[in-house]
Amino acid sequence: MSEQDMSGKEKVLFSKAINPSNIMPKKLTLDSKIKFRCHPGVSCFTACCGGIKIILTPYDILMLTRRLDMPAHEFIQQYTVPVYLEKTDMPGVALKLGEEDQRCPFVTPEGCTVYTDRPSACRYYPVGMADFHEGGSESSKNEEQSAEEKFFFIVKEDHCKGFEEDKEWTVREWRADQGVDVRDEMNKEWLRLVMRRKSYGPQASLSDQAKRMFFMASTDLEHFRTFIFKSSFLDTYEMEQELIDKIREDDVELMLFSFKYLAATLFGAQVMNIKEDRIKAKVEEIKGRQDESVLESVRDYETIKAARDLEKNQIK
């Protein structure tokens, strides 16, 4: 799998992946004040839309394919390059930059042509968020408590003149302005899958089949839907009819369901149940295999015994 070399430059998506030299050492809360403004009048306008890796989340891909009115597989082919996520073996995609200018395919001198559907990483920049629950299981704490376990930080790059602007706002106001709350909600479980994989380290390997499933579900919901409805999936897993109807019609529901399915298949999370008759059939199959191996041992024993008896008779 090839990867565009960005020398470690990446718009903030995975909080722990960015180059620490860019991060201002101060931990911020939602109420911390930041002085920043990005607008077409800054001398660096669109400077951050090139020479950088922009990882796409499943929701980013969904929004961009809707915006461009193209099937996911075409979008993936035309606009992305394959990457490994967070230095794990989990395959993902990043925006494919122009070969010569290393610029985002959606940037023009006037700005971003997909602005209202721009990827999550473009929205988060330059305010990153770290969540102590990344990679772990969701606790039973309420929203307020878990918000307290998040903190924010600024990624400051020399070329970015937005910090010289006069506008001051809280992190909360900045995030609301950039529409990151919906993105957070949509990306949360997917980011958690990647961080969980990362926390297991390289010694725990994922099968090729698991990696292929992760990639397909993360990048191409149309194919994932075909997999659900055209394979033995619905005969295997217990699912409420209401959920089946939702994921048949609604892409966002399907995406959120895919995260659950991946958590169950990749990490054994107890979020999906296999149907009783499937379990019975599997048990019978295993028992059958065991019976067959017992019979095989008996046959081997009989063969060896017969050979020994023959030998003994010949000696006599």
Ligand code: SF4
């Ligand atoms: S998607 Fe838009 S905001 Fe993001 S890098 Fe490309 S042009 Fe810039």
Ligand code: SF4
């Ligand atoms: S470099 Fe900073 S100020 Fe300049 S366009 Fe990008 S975010 Fe805005």
